[in-house]
Amino acid sequence: MDISYILNHLGEEREEYYGSVAPPVFQTSNFCFKTVAIMREELKRELEIPFYSRGFNPTVAILRKKIAALEFAEDALVFSSGSAAVAAAVMSIVKAGDHVICVEKPYSWTNNLLTKYLSKYGVTTTFINGNEIINFENAIQENTKLIYLESPNSLTFELQDIEAVAILAKSKNICTILDNSYSSPINQNPITLGIDIVLHSATKYLNGHSDVVAGAVCGSKLRIMKMMAEEYMTIGSIISANDAALILRGLRTLEIRVDRSAQSTQKVIRFLEKHPKIKQVNHPFSDNNPQLILAKKQMKQGGGLFSVILNVENVNQVELFCDNLKRFLMAASWGGYESLVFPVCALGASNSFKNPLPWNLVRIYVGLEQAELLIDDLKQALEKI
Numbered sequence: 001m002d003i004s005y006i007l008n009h010l011g012e013e014r015e016e017y018y019g020s021v022a023p024p025v026f027q028t029s030n031f032c033f034k035t036v037a038i039m040r041e042e043l044k045r046e047l048e049i050p051f052y053s054r055g056f057n058p059t060v061a062i063l064r065k066k067i068a069a070l071e072f073a074e075d076a077l078v079f080s081s082g083s084a085a086v087a088a089a090v091m092s093i094v095k096a097g098d099h100v101i102c103v104e105k106p107y108s109w110t111n112n113l114l115t116k117y118l119s120k121y122g123v124t125t126t127f128i129n130g131n132e133i134i135n136f137e138n139a140i141q142e143n144t145k146l147i148y149l150e151s152p153n154s155l156t157f158e159l160q161d162i163e164a165v166a167i168l169a170k171s172k173n174i175c176t177i178l179d180n181s182y183s184s185p186i187n188q189n190p191i192t193l194g195i196d197i198v199l200h201s202a203t204k205y206l207n208g209h210s211d212v213v214a215g216a217v218c219g220s221k222l223r224i225m226k227m228m229a230e231e232y233m234t235i236g237s238i239i240s241a242n243d244a245a246l247i248l249r250g251l252r253t254l255e256i257r258v259d260r261s262a263q264s265t266q267k268v269i270r271f272l273e274k275h276p277k278i279k280q281v282n283h284p285f286s287d288n289n290p291q292l293i294l295a296k297k298q299m300k301q302g303g304g305l306f307s308v309i310l311n312v313e314n315v316n317q318v319e320l321f322c323d324n325l326k327r328f329l330m331a332a333s334w335g336g337y338e339s340l341v342f343p344v345c346a347l348g349a350s351n352s353f354k355n356p357l358p359w360n361l362v363r364i365y366v367g368l369e370q371a372e373l374l375i376d377d378l379k380q381a382l383e384k385i
Helices: 003-008 036-043 058-070 082-091 108-121 133-139 162-171 221-235 241-251 254-273 292-298 315-323 371-383
Strands: 075-079 099-103 124-128 144-150 175-179 197-201 215-219 278-282 305-310 340-343 361-365
Touching (some): 003 058, 058 075, 058 241, 075 082, 082 108, 082 215, 082 221, 099 108, 108 144, 133 162, 144 162, 162 175, 215 221, 254 371, 305 315, 315 340, 315 361
Parallel strands (some): 099 144, 144 175
Antiparallel strands (some): 075 215, 278 305, 305 361, 340 361
């Protein structure tokens, strides 16, 4: 199934919607039935057909089908945030007394889930350097039930050998989850490499317009239906039909946006790697990345997100650089049309990240602006320090 068909046509039964080109928004909480007998039968399939929008909504169902197909998964769920997707996926696997292996420096709310929330219920976590498969082997315990990956990590961009980890996990009957938000389904498909569950912050590339907060979980039909019947329905962190429609709109241009951002980023990092005020560029497809061969093996191309370590002496210089950028908005998140900058020093005394990051690290996202204009802006801001 080609990407263009998935993005533009899959799941859109237009003949059922009066020939509407864009799918309708089913802005309803409830669905009615003509008889008790029909209602009784429909209730048996609440997770697959319209009964109550917390479980199944037709607009959301179209989005689920598209995201699943993009990730070569049998099914998918869409949540009201990326952190909700992470929580539901992890909680669907572990129980009290289980052990999790997670890569270092995960997304901050993933870290909080594992260290502050699930730990209250007897779930333990070992954080490891995921660069070497031996580190995963050494961390496995008798009660290990889950290996959690972020490849690449979204702050310092280390990769894990996805296929090797998946093979190891299957040999030990351990479930694997990978947060694929950085790459999007356009640039990487972990399920084809053996991963069990793939996550996305749909806020990022999938939506792409910085106007919806959402998350997605992709996997086998069995895993997804079990998760839907338990974590999804119980916690109730659903997405609205209107937000689902906005993401469907965003998906139309997913491939174009991802490719444009990636191509511009290559031009930007080539400029930065040669600048004397840049000590290091962290990007999977940087020529200086020691994991470049692995990146090319499991990724189509690098994304628009990367980080730099500034060659400066104090935090004031970092702030001066960021404050003087004119074409980059200073904000969290990424994956939209706008270019962004996020300095780690803005965290101050925050405990958001378990592993400390360099104070002079700045994360940069390249949006859809012309690369040359972004390079000129970075140049003038670097000259200020």
